[in-house]
Amino acid sequence: MGVNPASSQRRPQNAASAAREVIELLEVLWERGRDSVSPAPVSTSQLRVLYVLEREDGINLRTLGGILGAAPSSVSRLCDRLQALGFVERTQSRVSRRELTLRLTGPGRTYLADLRSRREEALTAVIAGMxxxxxxxxxxxxxxxxxxxxxxxxxxxxxxxxxxxxxxxxxxx
Structure with a gap:
C-alpha cells in the first residue's frame, strides 16, 4: 500500500499544530498557578535564567548570556531582578577578579520546586481523565x-x- 506524500507531509504540521494548542493550554494552567507560588512571580525570561542556573551552577554572566542568546545588559538586568527577589546570588569568581559567578539561592530552588509541584498537580488533574x-x-x-x-x-x-x-x-x- 502506497503512502500519500501530501498526507505524510501534513503529519508533522498537524502534530506541530496540536502541540502549539497544548502549549497554549499549558500557558493558561501555568499562569493560574504562578501567582500562588510566590508573592513576586517571575517573568518567563527570569524563569529561563533560574532553569539555567539550576543546571549550570556558578556560571558567569557572559556564559549565561550565550546560553540565553541575550545581550549582556539584558542578562544583567534579569539577574538584578532575581537577586532583588532573593533567588540569585552573585559572588566573586575564584578564577578572575573581573568576573562574577551566579548561583541559585535556597529561596530560588524552593520557588522552582513549588512551581514544578503546582504544574504537576495541574497536569495530573488533566491526565487523570485520559x-x-x-x-x-x-x-x-x-x-x-x-x-x-x-x-x-x-x-x-x-x-x-x-x-x-x-x-x-x-x-x-
Whole structure:
C-alpha cells in the first residue's frame, strides 16, 4: 500500500499544530498557578535564567548570556531582578577578579520546586481523565519529543554559525 506524500507531509504540521494548542493550554494552567507560588512571580525570561542556573551552577554572566542568546545588559538586568527577589546570588569568581559567578539561592530552588509541584498537580488533574492507552501514548510521544528537542538543541549548540559545520562532540541518538 502506497503512502500519500501530501498526507505524510501534513503529519508533522498537524502534530506541530496540536502541540502549539497544548502549549497554549499549558500557558493558561501555568499562569493560574504562578501567582500562588510566590508573592513576586517571575517573568518567563527570569524563569529561563533560574532553569539555567539550576543546571549550570556558578556560571558567569557572559556564559549565561550565550546560553540565553541575550545581550549582556539584558542578562544583567534579569539577574538584578532575581537577586532583588532573593533567588540569585552573585559572588566573586575564584578564577578572575573581573568576573562574577551566579548561583541559585535556597529561596530560588524552593520557588522552582513549588512551581514544578503546582504544574504537576495541574497536569495530573488533566491526565487523570485520559484512558490508560492514551496516557501510555502520551508518555511515549513526549519522551520522543524531548529526545528530538535535546538532539536538535545539542546540534545547534555545536554548529558553527560561520561554516554551518558541526564543531566538537555533537551528541547522537
Amino acid at each position: 484512558s490508560g492507552p492514551a496516557r501510555a501514548c502520551l508518555v511515549e510521544g513526549l519522551s520522543d519529543f524531548r529526545d528530538c528537542a535535546d538532539e536538535l538543541h545539542t546540534t545547534r549548540m555545536h554548529t558553527s554559525p560561520v561554516t554551518g559545520e558541526t564543531e566538537g562532540p555533537a551528541r547522537t541518538a
